Amino acid sequence: MEQEKLIELDKKHFIHPTSSIQQQQKDGAKMIVEKGDGIYLTDRNDNVYIDAMSSLWNVNVGHGREELAEAAAEQMKKLAFSSTFSTFSHEPAILLAEKISSLAPEGLNAVFFTSGGSESNDTAIKLARHYWRVQDKPERRKIIGINRAYHGVAAASTSATGIPEFWNMAGKMMTDIYHADNPYGIGKDKALSSLRSVIETEGPETVAAFIAEPIQGAGGVLVPPENYLQEVRNLCDEYGILYIADEVITGFGRTGKWFGVENYGVTPDIISFAKGVTSGYIQLGGVIVSDQIHDVLKEKSAGTLFHGYTYSGHPTATAVGLKNIEIMENEGLLENAQKMGEVMLKGFKKLKEELDIVGDVRAVGLLGAVELVEDPATNKRFASDLQVAPKVIEALHQRGVICRAVTYEGTDIICFCPPLIINEQQIETMIERLHDAIKEVR
Numbered sequence: 001m002e003q004e005k006l007i008e009l010d011k012k013h014f015i016h017p018t019s020s021i022q023q024q025q026k027d028g029a030k031m032i033v034e035k036g037d038g039i040y041l042t043d044r045n046d047n048v049y050i051d052a053m054s055s056l057w058n059v060n061v062g063h064g065r066e067e068l069a070e071a072a073a074e075q076m077k078k079l080a081f082s083s084t085f086s087t088f089s090h091e092p093a094i095l096l097a098e099k100i101s102s103l104a105p106e107g108l109n110a111v112f113f114t115s116g117g118s119e120s121n122d123t124a125i126k127l128a129r130h131y132w133r134v135q136d137k138p139e140r141r142k143i144i145g146i147n148r149a150y151h152g153v154a155a156a157s158t159s160a161t162g163i164p165e166f167w168n169m170a171g172k173m174m175t176d177i178y179h180a181d182n183p184y185g186i187g188k189d190k191a192l193s194s195l196r197s198v199i200e201t202e203g204p205e206t207v208a209a210f211i212a213e214p215i216q217g218a219g220g221v222l223v224p225p226e227n228y229l230q231e232v233r234n235l236c237d238e239y240g241i242l243y244i245a246d247e248v249i250t251g252f253g254r255t256g257k258w259f260g261v262e263n264y265g266v267t268p269d270i271i272s273f274a275k276g277v278t279s280g281y282i283q284l285g286g287v288i289v290s291d292q293i294h295d296v297l298k299e300k301s302a303g304t305l306f307h308g309y310t311y312s313g314h315p316t317a318t319a320v321g322l323k324n325i326e327i328m329e330n331e332g333l334l335e336n337a338q339k340m341g342e343v344m345l346k347g348f349k350k351l352k353e354e355l356d357i358v359g360d361v362r363a364v365g366l367l368g369a370v371e372l373v374e375d376p377a378t379n380k381r382f383a384s385d386l387q388v389a390p391k392v393i394e395a396l397h398q399r400g401v402i403c404r405a406v407t408y409e410g411t412d413i414i415c416f417c418p419p420l421i422i423n424e425q426q427i428e429t430m431i432e433r434l435h436d437a438i439k440e441v442r
């Protein structure tokens with residue numbers, strides 16, 4: 001169909017997620033993507049872009065993988081869908097649950113499947129409450145998250161998200177969710193004392209769980225200060241609170257390890273995952289629970305667990321998940337993420353030497369960010385009407401790189417999350433273009 005016609009239909013009939021409806025009506029679709037191959041996306045006018053965000057932080061093995069299409073087709077022909085409710089089961093879901101357990105940190109060996117990250121975090125939060133309820137502690141209901149966290153847009157995940165804009169649309173969906181300060185900007189000690197103070201104020205005996213991403217993604221790729229997560233783990237233990245790690249972005253190789261927490265030597269009680277488990281080829285998410293939680297559930301969760309999605313453990317999605325993990329293992333993509341992550345960080349550091357508005361730069365594996373500030377010596381930010389990150393993103397787009405700006409709370413952060421198959425030369429190209437884009441808007 002003609003591009004013009006598609007844009008007209010898009011405006012008329014398609015309400016886009018996380019978008020400005022008014023801007024869509026005014027400008028129409030900015031880009032209609034036609035195909036993907038490796039780290040590249042191509043639009044309908046044959047413009048080629050580096051997908052420096054792995055689309056939505058998820059296309060870990062890169063675009064255009066025939067093996068994944070074949071795994072889906074094979075499974076669909078054999079058994080496209082069958083329920084896993086009650087005691088029904090099927091091979092791909094069983095094998096993927098087993099595989100994920102083998103990759104997860106020690107002591108986490110049971111998986112509940114969902115269709116995506118929001119459902120995973122809702123599930124984690126509901127399971128945490130259920131865990132306490134079946135142990136005759138129904139008063140342990142409160143959830144504590146941290147500011148700038150993003151956990152999704154379902155009921156509990158919207159509430160756990162620490163970016164209040166997400167509560168505007170329909171209110172904070174759940175009560176009993178509180179947020180502690182983020183270590184970003186204030187440091188580990190103040191953030192930990194804020195967390196302790198929220199726990200103490202709310203009453204530790206009423207808190208079910210703490211939830212956080214090991215490295216915050218949508219908040220601006222915020223890497224935790226040294227020992228922060230270990231001390232969070234200690235605090236949770238001190239108060240008997242469950243620790244949920246939201247690994248929706250950081251899981252499945254993104255940081256050069258299977259799970260982000262492995263970089264910090266902490267073991268959570270529950271891990272939520274999605275995105276990278278299928279590299280976005282099909283919708284799938286889930287939570288992994290500790291043996292301790294699983295044992296409590298086995299012993300005390302009597303009757304039906306009234307929680308399940310039609311697509312929990314979808315045969316086609318789980319078959320694709322298995323193949324996706326096989327690709328990661330066969331191609332050594334975790335090692336590549338580590339090595340290329342170092343190359344990317346080196347490139348960012350060079351930019352910092354060359355350009356006078358580059359502030360903090362960071363990367364763990366292939367999850368990184370470049371922060372732009374008016375004065376790197378003092379970290380002084382640009383005035384809110386002069387924020388530069390969106391302009392840099394636009395200049396990058398013109399140069400064939402798609403990435404994301406975070407301007408929340410006056411920050412100017414350019415996020416990078418390229419596919420784990422990226423090579424050195426492609427990283428260099430990406431960084432050269434970033435250099436030119438920053439220079440242009442400066």
Ligand code: PLP
Pocket residue numbers: 057115116117118119121150151152153213217218246247248249274275
């Ligand atoms: N958690 C994190 C850390 C995320 O980054 C996201 C999505 O970006 C979610 C949860 C929500 O996942 P989904 O959009 O699949 O519902």
